[in-house]
Amino acid sequence: MASPSPLIFAGTPDFAATALRALLDAGHEIVAVYTQPDRPAGRGRKPQASPVKQLALEHNLPVCQPEHFKSDAALQELASWRADRMIVAAYGLLLPQKVLDVPRHGCLNIHASLLPRWRGAAPIQRAILAGDHETGITIMQMDAGLDTGDMLFKLPCPIDPHDTGGSLHDKLAKLGGEAIVQALTNLENLTPQPQDDSQATYARKLNKAEARIDWHKPADQLAREVRAFNPWPVSHTLLDAQPLRVWQAEAQPQAPDATPGTVLSTDVDGIAVACGEGSLLLQQIQPAGSKAMSAAAFLHGRPGRIAPGMQLGDDPHS
Known part of the structure; x- marks a missing residue:
């Protein structure tokens, strides 16, 4: 009562x-x-x-x-x-x-x-x-x-x-x-x-700057960031100098020896990107000027826009 x-x-x-x-x-x-x-x-x-x-x-x-x-x-x-x-x-x-x-x-x-x-x-x-x-x-x-x-x-x-x-x-x-x-x-x-x-x-209070993806971090840490920053401020990186928001992603423990930020593979499961440790599988993304969509839908609708060997992030030479 x-x-x-x-x-x-x-x-x-x-x-x-x-x-x-x-x-x-x-x-x-x-x-x-x-x-x-x-x-x-x-x-x-x-x-x-x-x-x-x-x-x-x-x-x-x-x-x-x-x-x-x-x-x-x-x-x-x-x-x-x-x-x-x-x-x-x-x-x-x-x-x-x-x-x-x-x-x-x-x-x-x-x-x-x-x-x-x-x-x-x-x-x-x-x-x-x-x-x-x-x-x-x-x-x-x-x-x-x-x-x-x-x-x-x-x-x-x-x-x-x-x-x-x-x-x-x-x-x-x-x-x-x-x-x-x-x-x-x-x-x-x-x-x-x-x-x-x-x-x-x-x-401490969240800010947009900390949601920028640092591909040198371990994949499991980046996966936690993607989850924590959804729905705000939303994890983000760059694709061809344009912002790419990442709404859902999953850490994968194994990855080839590649520069952090390098796209490793693209398939129906998502877009695998090399990290400081392991790789991050991007499952739901939002390119500039578009709504959020599955990575598979993005790859189907824009073939070649993201391909293995490409670099995501601010510095392709880092």
Whole structure:
């Protein structure tokens, strides 16, 4: 049974919207929703409401979108809701202590890792990149640090060998909703556990530059990058000086002695490319100006465009 205590919810992207929906479905009282200001998006660069704002408006919930909490007015508005707790999920602001102190019982965070591993902005993708076999959700009592507060509740989630950043995001978003509902139901039985800072790792924000394929890396590492960077920022290389995005690929342990980036073979299974160790079989690609397609469809529709002996990447002489 849901607690009658009034809650503020703070979040912005789809991950957070899934948690908000779970709280609403469980009958929790959400007195206000905080989310990032509308940002330009799409080809027209028109301001677009966040997924959390869209869901809040569907449920006729009050929506607040401060740029920050530096003003007295923003803090006064936060206090006016008289909430027992604030639930925070991928809000996009590092909340100062004066904000955390406003709700009567502080703020709970839904974090997409098993803390203290992968504190920070991109825990889902960093777990895949590192080759982790498991991740999960941590419900944490927030403090002023970056994901450093005491842990209240955890739910583990295996990382499937074929999980992408997108598929694992969706699993964890659903699990995050389940975790916060369970945690709120059992709060009186949960014991805060301090994090072991010596075990902490940092999940820095993703950027487009790191998605550029370095063919000198081992194939298994590149395969993890392809998975982690799908759907953003998407692993990419160059084909005849034009960008080629790689959406799906598989590592192959054996490869002939060839310069990294050299196309080894092209067949119905895909395009095999030499790496620093092993080879990477490109299975789904997106050439410049086209939609994503299977490598087999690309080879069939553009014969000779990629052939054994060709070089992919920035430097054909590297």
